[in-house]
Amino acid sequence: MTPPREGFKALFDPRGVVVAGASTHPGKFGFVALHNILSQGYAGEVYATNRDGGSILGIETVPSIDDLPSDAVVDLVFVCTPASGNEDLLRACFRRGIRAAFVTSAGYGESGEDGRIAEQRLVALADELGILLAGPNGQGVVSTPSRLCAQIVAPYPPAGRIGVASQSGNFVSSFLNYAYQTGVGISRAVSAGNAAALTVPDLLDFYASDDETDVSLAYVEGIADGRAFAERIRVVAEQKPLVLLKGGSTSGGQRAAASHTGALATDDRIFDGAVRQAGATRAANVEEAFEAAATFATQPLPKGPRVGVITTAGGWGVVTADAITRSSLELAILPDALRDAIDLLLPPRWSRNNPIDLAGGETRDTIPEILSLVAQEPSIDAIIYLGLGIQSNQATLMRNGSFYPDHGIERIVDYHERQDRRFAEAAAEISLAFGKPILTATELAIADPNNAGPRTVRETGKLCYASSNRAVSALEHLWQHARWRKQHGLI
Amino acid sequence: MPFAEERITSSPEEAIAAAESIGFPCVAKLNGDRIAHKTERGLVRLNLQTPEAVGAAARDLFSAATPEDGEVSVLVAPMLSGSRELIAGFLTDEQFGKVVMIGLGGVLAEAIGDVAFRLLPLGAGDAESMIDELKTQALFEEFRGEPAINKESVVNVLNALSKVAQEESNVLSVDLNPLIIVNGEPIAVDALVELTEGASR
Numbered sequence: 236m237t238p239p240r241e242g243f244k245a246l247f248d249p250r251g252v253v254v255a256g257a258s259t260h261p262g263k264f265g266f267v268a269l270h271n272i273l274s275q276g277y278a279g280e281v282y283a284t285n286r287d288g289g290s291i292l293g294i295e296t297v298p299s300i301d302d303l304p305s306d307a308v309v310d311l312v313f314v315c316t317p318a319s320g321n322e323d324l325l326r327a328c329f330r331r332g333i334r335a336a337f338v339t340s341a342g343y344g345e346s347g348e349d350g351r352i353a354e355q356r357l358v359a360l361a362d363e364l365g366i367l368l369a370g371p372n373g374q375g376v377v378s379t380p381s382r383l384c385a386q387i388v389a390p391y392p393p394a395g396r397i398g399v400a401s402q403s404g405n406f407v408s409s410f411l412n413y414a415y416q417t418g419v420g421i422s423r424a425v426s427a428g429n430a431a432a433l434t435v436p437d438l439l440d441f442y443a444s445d446d447e448t449d450v451s452l453a454y455v456e457g458i459a460d461g462r463a464f465a466e467r468i469r470v471v472a473e474q475k476p477l478v479l480l481k482g483g484s485t486s487g488g489q490r491a492a493a494s495h496t497g498a499l500a501t502d503d504r505i506f507d508g509a510v511r512q513a514g515a516t517r518a519a520n521v522e523e524a525f526e527a528a529a530t531f532a533t534q535p536l537p538k539g540p541r542v543g544v545i546t547t548a549g550g551w552g553v554v555t556a557d558a559i560t561r562s563s564l565e566l567a568i569l570p571d572a573l574r575d576a577i578d579l580l581l582p583p584r585w586s587r588n589n590p591i592d593l594a595g596g597e598t599r600d601t602i603p604e605i606l607s608l609v610a611q612e613p614s615i616d617a618i619i620y621l622g623l624g625i626q627s628n629q630a631t632l633m634r635n636g637s638f639y640p641d642h643g644i645e646r647i648v649d650y651h652e653r654q655d656r657r658f659a660e661a662a663a664e665i666s667l668a669f670g671k672p673i674l675t676a677t678e679l680a681i682a683d684p685n686n687a688g689p690r691t692v693r694e695t696g697k698l699c700y701a702s703s704n705r706a707v708s709a710l711e712h713l714w715q716h717a718r719w720r721k722q723h724g725l726i
Numbered sequence: 727m728p729f730a731e732e733r734i735t736s737s738p739e740e741a742i743a744a745a746e747s748i749g750f751p752c753v754a755k756l757n758g759d760r761i762a763h764k765t766e767r768g769l770v771r772l773n774l775q776t777p778e779a780v781g782a783a784a785r786d787l788f789s790a791a792t793p794e795d796g797e798v799s800v801l802v803a804p805m806l807s808g809s810r811e812l813i814a815g816f817l818t819d820e821q822f823g824k825v826v827m828i829g830l831g832g833v834l835a836e837a838i839g840d841v842a843f844r845l846l847p848l849g850a851g852d853a854e855s856m857i858d859e860l861k862t863q864a865l866f867e868e869f870r871g872e873p874a875i876n877k878e879s880v881v882n883v884l885n886a887l888s889k890v891a892q893e894e895s896n897v898l899s900v901d902l903n904p905l906i907i908v909n910g911e912p913i914a915v916d917a918l919v920e921l922t923e924g925a926s927r
Contacts, residue, residue, distance in 0.1 A: 461821030465845055505822050508843030511859065512852055563858070722851035 242367025243441050245335035247378040247423050249310035251280030252385060253303065253333070255324055256316035257291050264339055264387040265315035268375065269294065272313070275384035275391045280308055300327035311335045313385050318342035318353055318371070322360055329364040336361065338370035339387055344429045345372055358432045373428025374404030377411065379421055380447045386426070395420020396449035396532040398442035400435045402427050406454040406480070409521050410528075416684075418693035419529035422447040436467040443474040450475055452528035456482035458506075465509040472514035473725060476531040476716050479510060479517050480524040514719040516712045523708055529698040530709040534672040536717040536726075539616035541567035542710065543609045544590035544703075547597065547622030552590030555619055555676075555703040562711045566590075567615045576608050593622075599654070603661035610669040617672040617714075619706050623658055623699075624679040624688025626651035631686065652687035659691035674710055676700035727886050727902065728879065730915045732803035741784035742777045744802040751775050751805040755916075756787040758798040762918060773805050806915055809870050811835075811904035814883055814912075816846070816891040818898045824891045826884055828856050830865070831904040838862075846891050853884035873910035880905075880912050896922050 252272055258265030269283055273292055282303055285296040297303055300312070312328045314321060318340045325336060343354035354371065361368035369376065375386020379394035388404065392414035401407045404426035414421045422445065425438055435453050442451040451471065458464045471477050483503070510517045516531075518524035542564050546552035559566050569589050577585065580601055586592035591605065609618055630651035633644050640648075659675065666673040680689040680699040692699035700706035720726040733744035734757065745752045756769040764770045769790060771783035784800045791798045811831030819825050822845055829841030842856040857866070857877055866875045887900060901918040 458821070461819070462823050462845065465822065502819065502821070504839075504841060505819055505825050505843045505845075508825070508856070508859075509822060509845050511855065512844045512849070719851075722855075723849075 239365070239367070242335050242365075245310035245333070246337070246367055246369060246376060246425075247383070248381045249279055249335065249383070251282065251307060251309035252277070252311045252313060252383070253282040253284065253300065253307075253309050254313045254315060255284045255300065256314065257283035257285050257294070257296055258315070259285070259289065259291055263315075266291065267387050268313050268315055268339070268385060271375075271384040271386055271389075271391065276382040277384065278382060282307060282309060300324060300331055300333075303331060307331075309333055311337065311385070313375070314338040314340055314370070315387075316340060318350075321357060321371075325357070325360055325364060325366060329366060333366065335367040336369065337373065337376050337385060338368065338428070339373060339375065340370070341372050343371040344431060354429065354431045361432055368432040369425060370428040370433075371431060374407060374426035376426075377407075377421060377424040379423075390415045392424070393418055393420035394422070396422055396447070397528050398422050398438070398445060398448035398451045399424035399453070400427065400438035400442070400451065401425075401454035402430050402435060402456065403454050403482070404428065406521065410452060410525055413522065413525040413529075417525075417529060417680075417698050419533055419696070419698050422449075436464060436471075439468065439471045439477060443471045443477075448475070450528050450531035451477045452480075452524060453477070454480045454482065454524075461506065461509060465513050468510070468515045469513035472716075472719075473723070476528075477515040478524050478528040478531070478712070479515055480521060481506065481517065511715075511719075514716060514723065516716055518712070522705070526698060526700065526705055526709045527712040530672075530674070530713055531716070533697050534666065534674065534713065535670050536720070537616040537672050537710065537714050538717065540565045540714050540718075541614060541616045542707075543567045543569075543612070543615040543618045545593070545602075545605060545609060545618060545620045545622075546590050547593050547595065547602075547625065549586070549592050549594065551621040551703060552586070552592050555621060555707065556590050558704045558707040562707055564617075564707065564711050564714055567612075570612065570614055573608060573612050577605060580604055580608075602658050603665070606658075606661055606665050606673065607668075610665045610671050610673065615671075617710055618666075618674070619703060619710070620658075620662055620673060620675045621677065621703055623662075623675050623692070624655050624677050624683075624686045627655040627687040628679060628683065631683065655686070655688040656691045659688055659695060662692070663695035663697055672710060672713065674698075674700055674706040676703040676706040678702060727883055728911065728913050729917075730803045730806055730913050732801050734799045734801055735784070736799050738781045738784040738788070738800075741800050741802050742781050745774065745780040746777060748802060748804050752780065753803050753805050753915075754780060754783045754787060755801045755803075756791060756795075756798055757801040758791070758795045760794065760796050761798070764916070803915065806906050806908050806913055808872065808907040808909075810865050810872070810875070810907040812880065812907065812912060813841075813901070813903040814880075814887060814905055815901040815903070816887050816899060826856075826887050826891065828853075828860070828880070828884060830860065830862050846888060848885055848888040853881040853888075856884060857881070872907070875907055875912070876910045883912055883914075898922055 254269045256265045257269045283294045283296045312333050343350045374388050384391040392411040399410050407426040439451050442448040544555050582596040584594045630648040633648050662673045679686045680701045689699040735741040751773050754771045774780045813829045813831040816826045824846040825843045827843050840861050842859040844852045868874050899920040902914040905912040
């Protein structure tokens with residue numbers, strides 16, 4: 236059964252939250268959850284229950300939900316209490332008009348037959364009461380539009396347009412950590428735990444129609460009904476891009492997944508075909524999954540497979556051309572008119588071919604000018620730009636060296652960093668102006684994230700790819716989805 | 727679906743007559759509803775060049791039949807040769823229901839595992855994208871003096887499989903193995919059809 240819409244509003248944008256089972260011990264989930272909600276800027280009302288009463292983190296706790304102040308406005312209960320009392324707790328929440336419950340409590344379906352029965356009872360009760368039930372055995376919910384960090388783990392990610400759903404809480408944390416590192420942010424994230432009532436496909440359905448979300452990112456394992464899953468993700472992918480990471484891809488992985496969730500794993504090759512057919516994007520590993528989602532969230536879809544590579548050094552371009560050739564993307568052929576136009580901007584030693592290797596011939600304005608020329612070219616659908624940040628790399632060495640700021644070093648350091656900022660800004664502006672993806676790749680994104688180049692890429696809201704191969708992989712995912720949309724008349 | 731021309735014969739003499747009408751070289755196989763793995767049992771004779779060779783092969787095959795094989799015949803077909811083989815079919819999966827498959831055929835097919843699946847029914851562009859998904863794309867280009875594979879014909883095979891899978895609820899699986907590529911066109915030279923229990927043949 237698809238959960239009602241108001242349940243999602245209560246889960247993601249609650250007017251007030253109560254932590255049931257708040258603890259005074261900073262190592263316990265009941266403390267951590269309250270801490271995370273209070274410390275990350277949530278603006279709604281916050282309450283907490285504790286059997287013994289008393290104050291925790293400045294919140295005066297009450298012994299039970301029934302003891303909440305009569306004027307308290309609470310939509311979400313965050314449950315950290317033992318499983319045995321949770322049915323009574325849900326009934327009390329219902330009496331207070333609470334419409335969503337996130338249950339972290341363990342001791343349910345993951346822990347044997349008694350737990351399975353308790354879980355079924357909890358689900359049936361929530362259903363009867365009309366309460367949206369997330370979990371049990373989940374790690375929490377994040378919703379940046381409401382600055383809600385209701386989870387028993389870190390981090391709180393920057394705000395953005397990616398909606399995350401996963402049964403594995405640790406994969407939610409992984410995705411949020413990548414968001415934190417790269418600056419490409421998150422709209423909503425749910426660690427669904429046992430997903431006894433609210434499932435990953437339910438969340439994907441919601442994200443597909445959520446105004447705060449542009450792309451969904453999900454980790455799935457142990458899919459019991461492959462055909463039903465395929466049909467649901469197709470409906471999602473028709474509305475918005477959807478990136479999937481699946482556990483249990485190999486036979487070894489399948490056995491591990493079976494013992495983990497008790498669900499049946501399906502043949503990986505069939506799953507792969509079903510995902511492609513449904514227009515969803517399947518990633519092979521966690522960083523590829525995040526980067527594909529981050530690219531969908533921050534770049535326009537390419538209209539075709541033809542890529543122009545702009546590089547300040549030959550080798551990078553060659554390796555990138557190799558990666559493009561191995562993919563379903565194509566290395567664009569430079570039209571004569573574009574070649575002639577670039578001839579006017581560079582000394583004759585430039586490559587005169589794609590990759591467009593500037594061969595060190597660039598002056599102050601060359602890079603933005605060439606980015607703009609290539610982006611305007613109708614026979615080129617996307618650009619990968621290599622070499623950002625090398626001037627600032629030298630600037631960093633100079634700034635930290637013993638001669639700084641004398642001998643004119645201060646001036647050249649400022650100039651280098653200003654140039655890299657300009658280039659990163661130009662890439663974002665030109666991408667927007669011509670509606671074409673421009674992906675910037677440099678290892679400085681992780682080697683020196685404070686370098687003016689990658690830092691400015693982050694400031695423009697884009698992902699700075701740690702290698703050109705990773706940029707090619709992300710761009711290929713965008714192209715495959717764009718092609719699917721074309722084939723199905725959705726573009 | 728493109729099949730090789732074939733004749734069912736019930737005696738060595740009929741087999742020779744069939745071969746003379748089809749032309750040499752040809753192949754002879756023992757055929758019967760209960761015989762599934764012909765190659766493993768040595769029930770396929772290839773590259774028969776003369777009427778005498780066909781007669782001898784047919785005699786061998788008839789005498790190789792066991793009582794468990796039930797009613798048998800000898801099938802005579804032209805010896806098709808091509809250096810490329812594909813495999814196509816559909817099967818009924820516990821999780822996904824009926825799924826259509828295309829893959830690289832030949833003796834190394836299972837070890838290489840270059841296959842693509844789609845759920846039933848195939849929609850617009852699905853068959854094409856299955857072919858594009860195969861890793862061994864070079865096989866679809868001109869290859870060892872043979873023309874490029876007519877992808878449209880392969881698309882037609884896949885769409886026909888999808889149609890059969892959809893319309894024939896008694897058919898659990900179909901294996902077209904191999905689809906030999908002759909002058910760029912896929913031709914099925916053997917097919918295994920698995921029916922639901924109790925289905926009429």
